[in-house]
Amino acid sequence: MEFNSIDFIFKFLPVFLLVYAVCPAGWKNGCLFGGSLVFYFYGVKDHPAYLILLLCSAGVNYVLGILIANVRSQRKKLLAAGLVYNFFWLFLFKYSGFLAENINYLLAGAGAGLAIPVYRPPLPIGISFYTFQAAAYLIDLYRGRTVCESSLIRFGMYLSMFPKLVAGPIAVYRSMKKEIKRRKCSIGKIEEGLREFTIGLGLKVLIADQVGGLWREVGAIGFESISAPLAWMGLIAFSLQIYFDSYGYSLMAQGLGIILGFHLPGNFAHPYMSLTMTEFWRRWHITLGSWFREYVYIPLGGNRKGRWKTCRNLLAVWLLTGVWHGASWNFILWGLVLFLLILMEKNGLGRVLNRWPAAGHLYMLFAIPLTWLLFAVTDLSEIAVYLQRLFPFLGENSEAVYFAGDYLKYGKLYGFSLAAGLIFMTAGPRKLYQRWKKSPVSAAVLLVIFWFSVYCIKQGMNDPFLYFQF
Amino acid sequence: MRRYWYTGLLLFSLAAVSLWRGGVQVYGQLSAPAAKQAEEEREEQAVWQEQDRPGEDPAENGGNAQLPDTAGEETLSEEERFQPLFPENFQNVLLIGDSRTMGLYEYGDTGEGDVFAGRGMNVFDLWESKVSAEGKGTVTLEQLLAENQYQAVLLMLGVNELGYPMEQIVSQYHDTVERIRQMQPQARIILGANMHVTAEKSAASDIYNNEKINELNGYICQIGQEMGCDYIDINEKFDDSQGNLDAEYSTDGFHILGKYYGDWVQWLTEQTAAGS
Numbered sequence: 001m002e003f004n005s006i007d008f009i010f011k012f013l014p015v016f017l018l019v020y021a022v023c024p025a026g027w028k029n030g031c032l033f034g035g036s037l038v039f040y041f042y043g044v045k046d047h048p049a050y051l052i053l054l055l056c057s058a059g060v061n062y063v064l065g066i067l068i069a070n071v072r073s074q075r076k077k078l079l080a081a082g083l084v085y086n087f088f089w090l091f092l093f094k095y096s097g098f099l100a101e102n103i104n105y106l107l108a109g110a111g112a113g114l115a116i117p118v119y120r121p122p123l124p125i126g127i128s129f130y131t132f133q134a135a136a137y138l139i140d141l142y143r144g145r146t147v148c149e150s151s152l153i154r155f156g157m158y159l160s161m162f163p164k165l166v167a168g169p170i171a172v173y174r175s176m177k178k179e180i181k182r183r184k185c186s187i188g189k190i191e192e193g194l195r196e197f198t199i200g201l202g203l204k205v206l207i208a209d210q211v212g213g214l215w216r217e218v219g220a221i222g223f224e225s226i227s228a229p230l231a232w233m234g235l236i237a238f239s240l241q242i243y244f245d246s247y248g249y250s251l252m253a254q255g256l257g258i259i260l261g262f263h264l265p266g267n268f269a270h271p272y273m274s275l276t277m278t279e280f281w282r283r284w285h286i287t288l289g290s291w292f293r294e295y296v297y298i299p300l301g302g303n304r305k306g307r308w309k310t311c312r313n314l315l316a317v318w319l320l321t322g323v324w325h326g327a328s329w330n331f332i333l334w335g336l337v338l339f340l341l342i343l344m345e346k347n348g349l350g351r352v353l354n355r356w357p358a359a360g361h362l363y364m365l366f367a368i369p370l371t372w373l374l375f376a377v378t379d380l381s382e383i384a385v386y387l388q389r390l391f392p393f394l395g396e397n398s399e400a401v402y403f404a405g406d407y408l409k410y411g412k413l414y415g416f417s418l419a420a421g422l423i424f425m426t427a428g429p430r431k432l433y434q435r436w437k438k439s440p441v442s443a444a445v446l447l448v449i450f451w452f453s454v455y456c457i458k459q460g461m462n463d464p465f466l467y468f469q470f
Numbered sequence: 471m472r473r474y475w476y477t478g479l480l481l482f483s484l485a486a487v488s489l490w491r492g493g494v495q496v497y498g499q500l501s502a503p504a505a506k507q508a509e510e511e512r513e514e515q516a517v518w519q520e521q522d523r524p525g526e527d528p529a530e531n532g533g534n535a536q537l538p539d540t541a542g543e544e545t546l547s548e549e550e551r552f553q554p555l556f557p558e559n560f561q562n563v564l565l566i567g568d569s570r571t572m573g574l575y576e577y578g579d580t581g582e583g584d585v586f587a588g589r590g591m592n593v594f595d596l597w598e599s600k601v602s603a604e605g606k607g608t609v610t611l612e613q614l615l616a617e618n619q620y621q622a623v624l625l626m627l628g629v630n631e632l633g634y635p636m637e638q639i640v641s642q643y644h645d646t647v648e649r650i651r652q653m654q655p656q657a658r659i660i661l662g663a664n665m666h667v668t669a670e671k672s673a674a675s676d677i678y679n680n681e682k683i684n685e686l687n688g689y690i691c692q693i694g695q696e697m698g699c700d701y702i703d704i705n706e707k708f709d710d711s712q713g714n715l716d717a718e719y720s721t722d723g724f725h726i727l728g729k730y731y732g733d734w735v736q737w738l739t740e741q742t743a744a745g746s
Contacts, residue, residue, distance in 0.1 A: 187474050187477065188473065188474070190474075190477055191473065191474045191475075191476055191477045194476055194477055194480060195476050198476075198480075216722065219721050219722065220720070220721055220722035220724070220725050220727075221577075221725075221727065221728040222721065222727030222728045222729055224727075224728075224729055225577055225727065225728025225729050226728075402577070402728065403575075403576035403577060406576065438473075440475045442475075442476075443475035443476040443478075443479050444479065446476050447476070447479045447480060447483060450480065451483065
């Protein structure tokens with residue numbers, strides 16, 4: 001179930017909140033756990049076994065957590081067992097198919113007649129997120145940075161709570177411990193939470209989904225048939241789409257958390273205003289970056305073991321970041337390019353960019369969309385085609401068949417959404433909102449955003465007269 | 471209460487919407503008998519119209535020799551049968567259609583042809599729509615037909631209307647062809663079948679699937695026969711072996727890639743009266 005769906009907003013959420021509200025205080029965690037399982041089941045009803053997988057994950061990590069905290073002598077073995085358990089499932093569902101395909105490719109290249117079977121089962125929803133949170137829990141226990149959770153219900157609730165189950169944020173146990181045990185609910189929090197949820201909904205439905213249409217159309221035309229201006233517009237559209245999609249969803253998650261009394265960490269801090277890639281990744285998907293820093297970069301030594309080790313540690317983090325986002329070569333390439341940029345920035349480029357913000361913004365104006373190109377397009381040869389469209393001087397394209405002025409046509413269709421995206425990616429609107437938050441005007445604006453988003457969601461569903469226009 | 475503006479407004483609006491929708495449902499149920507009667511009347515009318523035209527199985531595309539030639543055309547000579555339908559370089563040709571026809575113009579080469587097309591174009595909006603046609607400004611279809619003498623008119627519509635009841639679409643389509651014929655009696659009218667969607671998209675939609683597209687195309691072919699129009703079917707070019715749009719030609723499942731429109735235009739120039 002997606003947050004931006006009629007089922008969630010008008011069926012699940014009101015019913016759940018009602019039940020949760022009348023629940024006695026001691027039962028609230030159980031209620032949230034149960035509700036989250038219902039939520040998850042709805043999403044995996046075609047593969048109900050995935051629900052069992054989630055429950056097993058909760059159970060195994062809960063037990064191991066208690067053991068690690070209490071059986072000091074076996075801590076290392078227990079941690080290893082836990083990490084193997086958690087990452088085994090992630091590897092199986094996410095990466096085994098990719099690995100098998102590549103082995104087969106090598107085998108075929110070597111002339112061997114056999115090939116191993118390739119399974120690419122559908123990914124259990126949220127597995128990337130709950131695996132990372134479970135792993136963080138065990139590692140923190142091992143390091144003595146937190147105490148174990150004594151209640152299976154509370155731990156299960158922590159791992160599966162629906163605001164962060166499907167798409168994060170990755171909230172580590174030790175930061176949520178207090179609120180898991182006791183938290184306050186109030187109308188003030190409900191107000192705050194509903195507001196954030198609505199803002200997130202608007203960003204996703206009214207901006208992300210709209211500009212996403214342009215990127216989709218560029219794909220439908222085919223990369224070899226677009227003009228250079230349209231190629232750039234398409235890439236900017238994708239950059240805005242992925243940002244507002246992720247940011248909107250994170251805000252919705254945070255808003256839901258606030259209603260329930262949780263303070264979930266934020267994931268985005270106007271990343272497109274950054275001056276360097278290094279800064280960008282401290283402002284984009286913040287909880288993922290923190291996780292990699294805390295559980296990969298620092299254990300490897302961070303930047304404290306000399307230049308070469310730092311380089312190696314950075315490479316590890318960025319390759320893993322790439323691969324976390326998807327199991328195919330373009331994501332590995334993407335991670336590699338990010339690594340190279342960040343390495344250059346650490347070796348002097350960063351100082352220049354920070355010193356002269358205009359240069360920094362110009363650099364990011366190219367670095368952001370171009371790195372997203374590697375992220376957005378899976379086929380490496382298609383990436384090459386697109387680069388040629390972006391930079392026509394890069395090579396001859398005698399087969400290019402595009403119509404002059406295509407960017408004008410799409411500019412008219414999507415100009416408004418693109419402009420909205422560019423405005424809302426700055427810090428301006430949020431600042432404006434903060435100033436007017438107490439006034440009923442902001443409430444009225446949010447109400448319009450809410451109902452307009454609901455309208456757009458409805459139109460996007462199988463409404464035959466307006467769903468699709470050929 | 472001052473601090474909880476949004477919660478208050480949201481709950482109030484939710485209550486209001488629920489009441490309104492509840493009221494609408496109750497109203498719908500109360501007036502259901504009347505609505506049912508109206509629908510039955512409409513169905514009867516549709517049946518009447520069906521009976522006006524010679525009854526024929528719409529799924530059959532083949533010509534029926536017993537069908538009266540309503541346009542009074544003489545049997546074509548051998549030479550005429552192998553003449554291309556479209557004049558050279560689409561001179562004095564009008565192409566009417568939706569975004570696929572726009573694709574022909576944008577990514578193919580429609581030469582000197584006039585193109586009256588737009589995303590979402592359908593037989594219900596056709597006459598009210600205004601399109602910016604190259605060299606002619608923003609015009610309605612009626613203006614184009616009144617101010618020009620066309621040798622051939624290609625009409626390729628239908629897929630945007632699939633959400634409507636089939637009888638309404640067919641009836642409206644029939645009227646459209648009639649009106650074009652009235653305004654351009656000298657023109658050869660060519661009806662284009664609607665292109666299929668890919669198997670994947672066809673399976674995923676109750677409305678935009680190839681069964682419905684085929685059904686509509688069947689009716690269009692029938693209209694063509696009754697009114698002495700030619701009928702051409704692009705699907706013979708882009709279909710896979712199962713009768714769906716070959717996935718090789720499309721990424722979104724509904725439109726072919728830009729680079730294939732040139733092939734489509736080329737195919738148009740190859741169509742002859744014998745083939746339709």
